[in-house]
Amino acid sequence: MTSLDELAAGLRTALGADRVVSDRVELRTYECDGLAHYKVTPGLVVLPRDAAECARTVAGCVAAGVPFVARGSGTGLSGGALPHADGVLIVTAKMRDILEVAPADERAVVQPGVINLQVSRAAAAHGYYYAPDPSSQQICSIGGNVAENSGGAHCLKYGFTTNHVLGAEIVTPDGDLVELGGRAPDTPGYDLLGAFVGSEGTLGIATRVTVRLTRLPESVRTLLAAFATTDAAGAATSAIIAAGVVPAAVEMMDALAIEAAEAAVACGYPPGAGAVLIVELDGPAAEVAAQFAQVTALCEANGATELRIAADDAERALFWKGRKSAFAAVGRISPDYIVQDGVIPRTALPEVLHRIGEVASAHGVRVANVFHAGDGNLHPLVLFDAATDGEAERAEEVSGAIIDLCIEYGGSITGEHGVGTDKAKYMPRMFTDDDLVTMQLLRCAFDPAGLANPGKIFPTPRLCGEVPRRHSAADAPAAAEIF
Amino acid sequence: MRWQPAGTDDHVAGVPARFVAAPASTEEASEVLRAAAAEDLAVVVRGGGTKLGWGPPPRRLDLIVDTHRLTGVVEHAAGDLITVLRAGTRLSDLDFGSQQLALDSPLPGATVGGSVAVNVSGPRRMLYGTARDLLIGITVVRPGGTVAHSGGKVVKNVAGYDLGKLFTGSYGTLGLITECAFRLHPVPPARAVVTRTVPTAGVGALLAAVRDEQIVPSAVEVDRPPEGEVTVAVLVEGTAEGVRDRAARLEKVLGGQSGDLPSWWGAYPWQPGGTGLKLTAALSKVPDLVEAAGETGIRGSAGTGVLYAPVTGDVPRIVERLRAEAVRAGGHAVVLTAPAEVGQAVDMWGPVPGLDLMRRVKDQFDPGHHFAPGRFVGGI
Numbered sequence: 001m002t003s004l005d006e007l008a009a010g011l012r013t014a015l016g017a018d019r020v021v022s023d024r025v026e027l028r029t030y031e032c033d034g035l036a037h038y039k040v041t042p043g044l045v046v047l048p049r050d051a052a053e054c055a056r057t058v059a060g061c062v063a064a065g066v067p068f069v070a071r072g073s074g075t076g077l078s079g080g081a082l083p084h085a086d087g088v089l090i091v092t093a094k095m096r097d098i099l100e101v102a103p104a105d106e107r108a109v110v111q112p113g114v115i116n117l118q119v120s121r122a123a124a125a126h127g128y129y130y131a132p133d134p135s136s137q138q139i140c141s142i143g144g145n146v147a148e149n150s151g152g153a154h155c156l157k158y159g160f161t162t163n164h165v166l167g168a169e170i171v172t173p174d175g176d177l178v179e180l181g182g183r184a185p186d187t188p189g190y191d192l193l194g195a196f197v198g199s200e201g202t203l204g205i206a207t208r209v210t211v212r213l214t215r216l217p218e219s220v221r222t223l224l225a226a227f228a229t230t231d232a233a234g235a236a237t238s239a240i241i242a243a244g245v246v247p248a249a250v251e252m253m254d255a256l257a258i259e260a261a262e263a264a265v266a267c268g269y270p271p272g273a274g275a276v277l278i279v280e281l282d283g284p285a286a287e288v289a290a291q292f293a294q295v296t297a298l299c300e301a302n303g304a305t306e307l308r309i310a311a312d313d314a315e316r317a318l319f320w321k322g323r324k325s326a327f328a329a330v331g332r333i334s335p336d337y338i339v340q341d342g343v344i345p346r347t348a349l350p351e352v353l354h355r356i357g358e359v360a361s362a363h364g365v366r367v368a369n370v371f372h373a374g375d376g377n378l379h380p381l382v383l384f385d386a387a388t389d390g391e392a393e394r395a396e397e398v399s400g401a402i403i404d405l406c407i408e409y410g411g412s413i414t415g416e417h418g419v420g421t422d423k424a425k426y427m428p429r430m431f432t433d434d435d436l437v438t439m440q441l442l443r444c445a446f447d448p449a450g451l452a453n454p455g456k457i458f459p460t461p462r463l464c465g466e467v468p469r470r471h472s473a474a475d476a477p478a479a480a481e482i483f
Numbered sequence: 484m485r486w487q488p489a490g491t492d493d494h495v496a497g498v499p500a501r502f503v504a505a506p507a508s509t510e511e512a513s514e515v516l517r518a519a520a521a522e523d524l525a526v527v528v529r530g531g532g533t534k535l536g537w538g539p540p541p542r543r544l545d546l547i548v549d550t551h552r553l554t555g556v557v558e559h560a561a562g563d564l565i566t567v568l569r570a571g572t573r574l575s576d577l578d579f580g581s582q583q584l585a586l587d588s589p590l591p592g593a594t595v596g597g598s599v600a601v602n603v604s605g606p607r608r609m610l611y612g613t614a615r616d617l618l619i620g621i622t623v624v625r626p627g628g629t630v631a632h633s634g635g636k637v638v639k640n641v642a643g644y645d646l647g648k649l650f651t652g653s654y655g656t657l658g659l660i661t662e663c664a665f666r667l668h669p670v671p672p673a674r675a676v677v678t679r680t681v682p683t684a685g686v687g688a689l690l691a692a693v694r695d696e697q698i699v700p701s702a703v704e705v706d707r708p709p710e711g712e713v714t715v716a717v718l719v720e721g722t723a724e725g726v727r728d729r730a731a732r733l734e735k736v737l738g739g740q741s742g743d744l745p746s747w748w749g750a751y752p753w754q755p756g757g758t759g760l761k762l763t764a765a766l767s768k769v770p771d772l773v774e775a776a777g778e779t780g781i782r783g784s785a786g787t788g789v790l791y792a793p794v795t796g797d798v799p800r801i802v803e804r805l806r807a808e809a810v811r812a813g814g815h816a817v818v819l820t821a822p823a824e825v826g827q828a829v830d831m832w833g834p835v836p837g838l839d840l841m842r843r844v845k846d847q848f849d850p851g852h853h854f855a856p857g858r859f860v861g862g863i
Contacts, residue, residue, distance in 0.1 A: 102767070104691065105813075127695070162645065163612060163616050176839075178836070178840060180836070182815075184788050184814030185763055186613075186815075188835050189860040189861075190649060191648045191651055191652055192840055192841065193648075194615055194648025194651070195644060195648050217697060218697035242562065244581060244669030244670070244671070283721075284697060284698050284699055284721075285728075287729070290722040343639050343640055344637065345562075345637055346563050375637070376563070410636050411636075412635055412637055412639070412640035413642050414641050419641075423642075431632065431642075431643060434630060435632050435643070437631075439646065441844075442844065445843040
């Protein structure tokens with residue numbers, strides 16, 4: 001009997017047989033998250049109903065010396081919830097209760113498996129919503145959002161998950177239940193909650209999350225502006241920011257992304273546009289009215305070929321439908337594609353988009369650009385046909401080159417999808433060895449045995465307790481090649 | 484780069500230092516801390532000195548690392564709405580033209596590094612968040628001299644652990660902050676403040692009424708002198724048209740008047756050298772704290788649940804009572820600053836959840852406990 005078999009038997013007794021999955025066929029259901037080109041069948045799947053069961057499962061893993069990986073809805077796009085073949089996948093999908101909506105405190109308390117959009121739906125009756133809105137908000141879970149520090153179109157103005165999570169109960173990698181943060185702000189002591197959010201499941205598992213609710217805006221106005229080129233759309237974006245306006249969202253799509261969206265959802269964007277911007281303002285009615293006039297004028301002054309103002313919610317939804325369905329829509333114009341996620345300073349947008357175009361044509365692949373222009377978070381979609389010899393490899397090269405461009409321009413290798421399995425190898429290009437060793441100190445404090453989601457984020461995990469050794473700068477790229 | 488003998492002013496919460504070093508760059512700071520570690524020196528970091536008396540005195544002190552030479556704007560990328568600042572730069576010296584670092588410091592002369600290290604905040608945290616929300620990248624020197632970065636210069640970035648959050652509010656116990664990258668905000672063209680003074684019993688209804696309006700205040704502040712009535716002051720910022728409309732609505736909701744910022748706006752309510760308490764509460768319980776603080780007076784951000792009270796007289800008894808009230812209100816009470824004899828008589832930090840994990844973090848970052856030993860929660 002392996003340690004995993006013994007663990008399965010123990011957890012069946014402790015939690016009930018229906019909480020533990022060990023059938024090989026059923027296990028394969030969980031072999032990947034949203035990034036389907038990494039697949040590992042987990043050794044065991046456990047579906048706890050509450051924090052105590054979750055803690056019991058982790059404690060079992062610790063006792064058996066078995067690694068564990070947390071998984072919410074499995075919508076992650078960096079392989080953050082990729083299972084461990086000899087480990088336990090802890091799925092929070094059955095922890096789906098909204099425990100409390102407290103509008104007078106502007107807070108909600110939810111279990112980790114609750115779907116992002118459900119929080120806003122529950123709060124709407126009280127005049128509130130939950131601001132962080134990843135494009136996958138209809139299916140992604142709050143626990144996953146916390147793990148990945150998810151973003152979305154409205155981050156520019158409202159910030160990320162980390163700005164909206166006030167407290168969390170977590171199971172530490174030792175199997176203990178610990179409260180971080182709370183209902184009131186500024187809990188004394190180290191901001192372990194701030195460190196936990198975005199730690200991609202390597203510091204433990206959130207079992208209960210207290211989120212901030214935001215008052216619904218009195219007014220929302222949405223503009224669709226067409227431009228001849230992405231340069232012109234970029235210039236309009238810069239002009240809006242320079243004018244001191246912080247829109248709720250500024251999203252850009254280039255010609256290829258528009259073509260894909262039209263093919264899939266017939267969103268009726270202006271025909272022949274080289275780029276479109278969706279600019280959304282929200283807030284008090286008089287404030288929005290004044291700034292909306294300003295934004296419209298700035299788009300015109302920067303060469304907008306067509307401006308459409310959403311007359312009602314239905315039209316606004318149609319503007320967003322093209323944008324929000326763009327990733328899936330690309331499947332209509334290309335058999336395969338890679339979704340990249342990188343960040344550049346907003347002012348570098350025109351230059352970087354040109355260089356992406358150059359890299360793409362040099363490799364003979366197409367890149368569709370659909371992204372958060374307001375905060376420089378690019379989502380280039382690298383299109384390819386796996387059936388054509390060598391094209392997948394070329395697409396992979398282009399995708400990697402785009403990440404190198406993000407680093408070159410002082411940006412980041414990920415803006416919202418996380419490092420996960422997919423980008424661990426790039427971490428040494430963005431951070432020095434000392435930076436990475438320093439981050440590992442935090443890991444060692446939380447997870448001395450290294451059992452929580454091992455192999456994610458960091459290319460070269462250091463055993464806790466090992467004396468940090470100094471590396472020469474030349475070591476980092478070499479280390480990156482190993483993984 | 485080494486240290487100088489300390490002068491008579493070089494003490495921390497009454498504990499004299501032996502040496503002072505003032506590095507002018509991250510590299511120099513790294514050399515200093517490498518040498519300090521080799522000589523087993525206990526270190527406290529000093530910026531503007533405005534909060535040096537906060538927290539219990541250090542258990543040991545050999546070297547003060549002073550950041551007054553570690554100053555200046557490394558970068559201001561206006562089009563990207565970001566800046567990179569050296570830690571010793573005074574907040575009051577910053578001028579980004581039509582842009583701002585939206586970090587209100589209640590203490591004139593405070594530096595960037597000190598404000599981050601102690602995570603101080605002022606009224607406008609309600610709209611803009613605190614240092615932990617505005618900070619997007621950080622450079623630190625660990626005890627022992629290793630230089631480390633986290634985050635970066637773009638607002639949206641989720642690569643690696645967010646060490647900026649960990650260092651924000653860590654009171655200098657994990658290392659020396661040398662550079663901080665922040666997101667900036669446009670300076671709004673107009674602002675208005677609407678105030679109303681009411682008996683304590685009326686505060687809850689007023690705050691709820693403001694919360695119910697969709698006017699997105701930058702700050703909702705309250706001030707209650709001991710035994711006095713409570714003044715509620717609401718700040719709105721934005722376009723001229725928008726602010727005019729919002730202020731008019733606020734006047735109606737509050738039954739109050741537009742005017743200047745009140746004289747007490749954004750200032751701590753205690754006298755220099757006095758005892759100051761920070762109280763937090765769930766938003767709906769803020770009126771309870773305001774009510775409970777009748778004997779001391781209270782002031783602060785009702786819109787976020789962060790309040791401050793001066794304590795005089797029987798300090799241990801009052802702290803204990805207000806701490807119990809704060810805990811009942813879902814929050815905490817921390818004695819930020821107190822004269823030495825008072826600091827010894829009260830538990831300045833109070834109970835803190837997650838202390839075991841915090842001790843483990845400290846042990847990893849500062850295994851020899853050389854940085855600000857004893858100044859932080861649980862004796863860290």
